[in-house]
Amino acid sequence: MSFDPRTATGLEIAAHVRTGRVSAREVVATILAAIEETHDRLNAFTTVTAGRALGEADAVDALVRAGRDPGPLAGVPYSVKNLFDLAGVVTIAGSKINRDDPPAARDATCVQRLRAAGAVCLGAVNMGEYAYDFVTLNAHDGPTRNPRDPARSAGGSSGGSGASVAAGLGALSVGTDTNGSIRVPSSFCGIWGLKPTYGRLSRAGAFPFVDSLDTIGPFARGVADLALAFDAMAGPDPLDPVCAATRPPSLYPTIDDGLAGIRVGRLGGYFATGGAPVVHAAVDHVAAALGATRTLEFPEPALARAAAYVITTAEGGALHRERLRRRAGDFDPATRDRFLAGALTPAAWYLQAQRFRAWWREAVATVFRDVDVLIAPATPIAAPYADQQTLTFAGRELPLRPNIGVFTQPVTLVGLPVVAAPVHLPGELPVAVQLIGAPGTEGALLRVARSLEVAGTCRAPVAEMLPSPVPAR
Amino acid sequence: MLEINLPEVVAEVTACCEAYERALVANDVAALQDFFWDSPQAIRYGVGEQLYGAGAISAFRSARVINFSAREVVRFELLGLGRDCAVSMLEFTVVVDGRVRRGRQTQVWARIDGAGWRITSAHVSHAASPDDTLDRFAESAAATLGLPLAAGHRPGVIAHLGVTAALAGQLLDFPLPAATEIAPVFTP
Numbered sequence: 001m002s003f004d005p006r007t008a009t010g011l012e013i014a015a016h017v018r019t020g021r022v023s024a025r026e027v028v029a030t031i032l033a034a035i036e037e038t039h040d041r042l043n044a045f046t047t048v049t050a051g052r053a054l055g056e057a058d059a060v061d062a063l064v065r066a067g068r069d070p071g072p073l074a075g076v077p078y079s080v081k082n083l084f085d086l087a088g089v090v091t092i093a094g095s096k097i098n099r100d101d102p103p104a105a106r107d108a109t110c111v112q113r114l115r116a117a118g119a120v121c122l123g124a125v126n127m128g129e130y131a132y133d134f135v136t137l138n139a140h141d142g143p144t145r146n147p148r149d150p151a152r153s154a155g156g157s158s159g160g161s162g163a164s165v166a167a168g169l170g171a172l173s174v175g176t177d178t179n180g181s182i183r184v185p186s187s188f189c190g191i192w193g194l195k196p197t198y199g200r201l202s203r204a205g206a207f208p209f210v211d212s213l214d215t216i217g218p219f220a221r222g223v224a225d226l227a228l229a230f231d232a233m234a235g236p237d238p239l240d241p242v243c244a245a246t247r248p249p250s251l252y253p254t255i256d257d258g259l260a261g262i263r264v265g266r267l268g269g270y271f272a273t274g275g276a277p278v279v280h281a282a283v284d285h286v287a288a289a290l291g292a293t294r295t296l297e298f299p300e301p302a303l304a305r306a307a308a309y310v311i312t313t314a315e316g317g318a319l320h321r322e323r324l325r326r327r328a329g330d331f332d333p334a335t336r337d338r339f340l341a342g343a344l345t346p347a348a349w350y351l352q353a354q355r356f357r358a359w360w361r362e363a364v365a366t367v368f369r370d371v372d373v374l375i376a377p378a379t380p381i382a383a384p385y386a387d388q389q390t391l392t393f394a395g396r397e398l399p400l401r402p403n404i405g406v407f408t409q410p411v412t413l414v415g416l417p418v419v420a421a422p423v424h425l426p427g428e429l430p431v432a433v434q435l436i437g438a439p440g441t442e443g444a445l446l447r448v449a450r451s452l453e454v455a456g457t458c459r460a461p462v463a464e465m466l467p468s469p470v471p472a473r
Numbered sequence: 474m475l476e477i478n479l480p481e482v483v484a485e486v487t488a489c490c491e492a493y494e495r496a497l498v499a500n501d502v503a504a505l506q507d508f509f510w511d512s513p514q515a516i517r518y519g520v521g522e523q524l525y526g527a528g529a530i531s532a533f534r535s536a537r538v539i540n541f542s543a544r545e546v547v548r549f550e551l552l553g554l555g556r557d558c559a560v561s562m563l564e565f566t567v568v569v570d571g572r573v574r575r576g577r578q579t580q581v582w583a584r585i586d587g588a589g590w591r592i593t594s595a596h597v598s599h600a601a602s603p604d605d606t607l608d609r610f611a612e613s614a615a616a617t618l619g620l621p622l623a624a625g626h627r628p629g630v631i632a633h634l635g636v637t638a639a640l641a642g643q644l645l646d647f648p649l650p651a652a653t654e655i656a657p658v659f660t661p
Binding site for chain 2: 356
């Protein structure tokens with residue numbers, strides 16, 4: 001039986017590496033070659049840490065040879081969005097300005113923890129500048145292309161993460177999600193993504209964007225990999241002031257527990273309106289598979305999006321104030337004016353948005369008394385062309401970039417956990433649906449996701465980019 | 474019966490309007506004068522002037538120093554009324570003193586014997602838009618915070634601030650319970 005590290009999931013790779021059927025070095029060498037071979041077509045990686053990857057792989061192989069436990073992610077190759085600190089690498093966060101920073105002194109918390117679990121870091125991947133983006137058309141590093149169709153956007157801002165995992169350039173990637181930056185690339189690239197509850201995974205060592213909303217999370221081609229990555233990265237961290245003080249329950253042991261006791265509904269109203277037919281067909285497809293017939297609504301979803309917008313612009317602008325003062329001309333033109341405008345936001349607007357957020361958290365909690373998981377589209381369209389400027393929404397022609405987050409942005413306002421579940425309908429580009437839960441219910445979300453995966457309703461195949469199999473021993 | 478939007482009328486007057494726009498952006502005074510009906514009955518209301526008769530209109534044009542190179546037509550509408558009359562209405566933006574202004578322009582076009590399509594009556598106004606308020610706010614806030622607001626960045630910054638203002642307005646109008654704290658502590 002041939003084993004191909006490009007198409008294998010992390011779970012499969014770890015199983016092979018842990019039992020010595022394939023070495024971590026072979027896995028990593030195959031992926032490094034594939035990164036090199038596809039780079040011109042995809043532009044997913046901005047830094048390849050080949051020496052580090054081979055060193056980490058050798059360390060895993062040495063543990064296997066010594067009969068010691070190399071960890072649940074033994075030899076699993078992964079990338080990180082280039083806003084995460086990697087020791088010895090400058091954390092550019094998609095910008096030109098940060099290139100003048102010194103290299104990071106140590107790894108981000110999530111990277112340290114993935115390494116401890118046996119995973120192997122391939123390097124850093126492209127993103128929209130400072131994460132204020134949904135398309136990864138980066139003015140400094142160029143656009144990241146979609147492996148399903150290189151003429152299209154991979155989504156953003158974690159576009160390199162989505163593209164690399166969809167192309168088989170690593171089983172996992174770690175991205176961030178503030179208003180949809182994990183869920184949008186998951187949708188456009190047709191892979192799994194997990195945006196955990198706000199405060200569940202440490203953001204220490206990640207260049208911030210909007211402190212009130214930022215979360216980090218994994219991309220993968222299998223639900224088990226989302227669980228294993230989450231479990232590896234979870235746990236308290238004094239370096240992130242909002243990271244929960246207690247370790248959340250492990251997700252992997254329960255992913256196959258089925259749907260029993262989980263009430264699933266679909267989000268109606270705002271979330272069932274507008275957008276391309278394919279995104280609502282994907283929701284129908286998932287709802288039918290789960291037998292979800294009830295429709296529930298979040299109150300005032302448009303205002304929730306408005307509040308997320310105001311908080312984002314105000315906090316993002318304030319974060320970059322000094323850089324805007326000194327080097328406004330060095331920002332990506334696509335982000336500069338928004339950050340500048342954000343830096344001028346009156347306090348009254350921002351505080352009202354925060355007040356609304358507190359109110360909306362309670363309103364949403366009321367909805368979750370009657371349901372555990374809600375289904376909604378992730379994006380209003382499938383992957384747009386790289387030069388596309390508008391999208392059609394509810395019969396109106398709207399500017400593309402500001403409206404890609406129409407379905408993700410409200411949900412993020414109150415830090416709800418979401419799994420982006422990829423749907424590949426025949427003859428269509430893939431899109432993801434959001435599986436949305438109450439805070440702290442990642443376990444239920446992954447059980448639902450796993451059921452959809454087992455049934456074949458949702459899947460995340462590697463994009464057809466000619467893998468080169470490695471024979472198993 | 475009055476025939477609305479006869480294709481040849483729409484095509485001819487649209488071409489005139491496009492030529493007028495080119496002349497305006499180039500400040501081609503002779504061409505601009507020629508677009509107007511050469512009659513004491515021609516009237517043009519500008520943003521700040523009321524001009525009665527072709528002579529007054531020409532005198533104003535000749536004396537004016539303008540730079541409309543950044544003028545952009547945002548929306549153009551043409552209404553053909555029969556074979557010999559049409560009304561053009563458009564929204565535009567111009568940059569005045571480095572600031573974006575929105576405006577509106579209405580022109581009545583008539584087919585004049587021996588002269589062809591000419592403007593008989595016109596009215597131009599600037600919108601009393603919130604952009605202006607935002608513009609002044611952005612300028613003073615940026616100065617207070619020591620942020621540069623380069624001329625090239627200003628329109629984009631104002632536009633984004635306008636979006637934020639509209640969204641914040643909706644939030645401010647929403648009847649939140651008075652007990653919702655101004656600085657709420659948030660945990661999911």
